């Protein structure tokens with residue numbers, strides 16, 4: 005069986021195409037399209053008749069992939085096992101919540117009570133809740149013990165400051181940030197963005213003034229809040245983690261899931277700077293010596309994005325919302341939203357123009 | 373026979389002094405069971421029926437807390453065998469693997485930590501998707517976010533302690549970020565302007581990364597610092613915040629539900 009899957013030419017073609025489609029730009033585009041399809045069609049897609057076969061197919065594809073020597077090498081790495089668990093459990097729980105949202109939304113349209121209805125029905129914590137907790141505790145303890153027996157915690161060679169592994173990877177839950185380093189300098193990807201993620205998360209309850217959807221699953225009553233959160237959590241956080249763990253090899257080069265991690269492949273070269281694009285390619289002039297003048301096009305672009313962006317968004321989408329929540333909240337939200345969108349925008353610029361920076365004041369380490 | 377022994381124990385003075393209430397069979401004694409126990413009284417006495425449905429909370433907050441407890445217990449078991457110095461750290465872990473009978477604590481500790489990261493993300497997802505951060509629970513959401521950051525920092529500081537290649541280089545990659553912090557990292561934007569009479573104040577021996585690692589590279593000082601943060605400081609802060617978190621779940625009206 006393994007031989008068939010590894011060498012059969014039919015499978016090789018499939019594997020080849022999967023490798024191609026897993027390249028960052030295709031992977032991203034597919035993931036975004038899938039998320040949109042899911043959010044638009046959540047009432048249909050989450051039905052067990054559709055979700056069930058999809059889950060079965062994904063499981064089969066995963067199991068079949070395990071026969072591939074390159075694939076299994078990465079998945080089997082002890083510290084990568086939890087990531088597979090994360091993907092599986094996240095998919096399951098996203099399905100579970102949107103299934104309940106679909107049911108609730110339909111019930112509300114028909115004037116029926118919610119799944120969570122009967123808010124005043126109270127039960128005593130002893131025994132109802134305490135026993136649930138006890139059972140969960142026992143089951144989870146058993147699960148952990150089995151996991152600990154089956155899989156040994158990794159221990160590599162003793163630390164040696166003179167021998168850097170290639171690739172050197174951060175712990176997996178930070179790999180989304182490390183993957184951002186492909187597109188942004190450390191001061192943004194490693195410091196400012198994580199900081200803003202934390203600030204943004206804390207700010208959510210103070211920006212979201214929509215009183216509905218408090219304490220029950222729904223999508224219809226808060227489509228904007230949920231879509232934004234899902235975009236951040238699934239696309240910008242989880243997908244980037246998958247990139248960083250499974251698809252990034254030596255020199256942080258990209259490798260398809262069935263590709264061999266070739267150590268001799270040189271690191272990717274980036275050399276298109278906006279100043280070249282503007283001064284040389286568009287105006288056909290030498291690049292100015294003064295760095296502020298040199299970077300003016302990029303600075304204007306970025307400044308315009310953050311100053312005009314909120315206004316444009318206001319006119320296009322958020323008139324009503326802005327009136328509801330007030331100027332301050334709207335400004336804050338627009339800023340965070342635009343910062344979040346910097347990531348996909350930079351990705352697209354990179355893939356299409358091979359753009360290195362938008363603003364590159366290397367003299368101050370101020371590169372965006 | 374067994375019933376008679378249990379009854380005898382339960383009616384005796386010792387049992388009665390520990391558990392002040394009678395056998396929890398009716399409403400009053402069941403309420404007392406929660407109220408008179410310092411651990412159980414983290415709960416309210418009664419909760420919404422919809423709130424404890426497994427499909428509503430997925431028990432994720434509870435599992436996260438459970439994993440935190442697992443980490444504390446297995447962590448103490450690890451501390452028995454581990455010395456946070458460059459000479460010993462790696463070999464202590466190696467010896468633990470090779471010689472300690474039933475030495476599963478390292479596995480439990482590591483996989484428990486990974487699992488905790490997953491359950492805390494899922495808990496946050498659940499809280500978000502049920503809109504449970506909305507008033508009156510805004511503040512508890514904020515406490516939760518801080519807990520999330522601290523949990524990830526706990527994992528991060530712990531990752532260094534085995535002192536193998538994986539550990540050292542993961543932390544090197546991670547802590548290199550600090551050197552790019554605006555103003556206070558020596559390769560961060562603006563740091564060059566912080567100077568007195570041409571002498572830069574922010575350099576590789578004084579910047580944010582130096583503060584984190586107690587040195588310019590991941591060495592013995594960093595190991596000790598991460599050890600103390602990992603085993604003492606962050607767990608203490610998390611414990612305090614957890615008390616606030618649970619207290620607020622109760623005070624904000626129990627697990628959320630439709631109004």
Ligand code: HEM
Nearest residue numbers: 429433434436437496504512513516517519520626627628
């Ligand atoms: C160490 C980490 C954490 C632990 C042990 C924990 C534990 C819990 C528990 C046991 C509950 C009761 C309901 C449930 O199980 O869902 C709860 C509720 C809650 N948690 Fe957490 N939590 C943690 C982190 C977080 C995080 C990261 C957030 C959000 C960013 C958060 C926000 C909330 C909120 C808003 C509630 C109230 C939900 C409701 O009433 O429905 N918590 N937490």
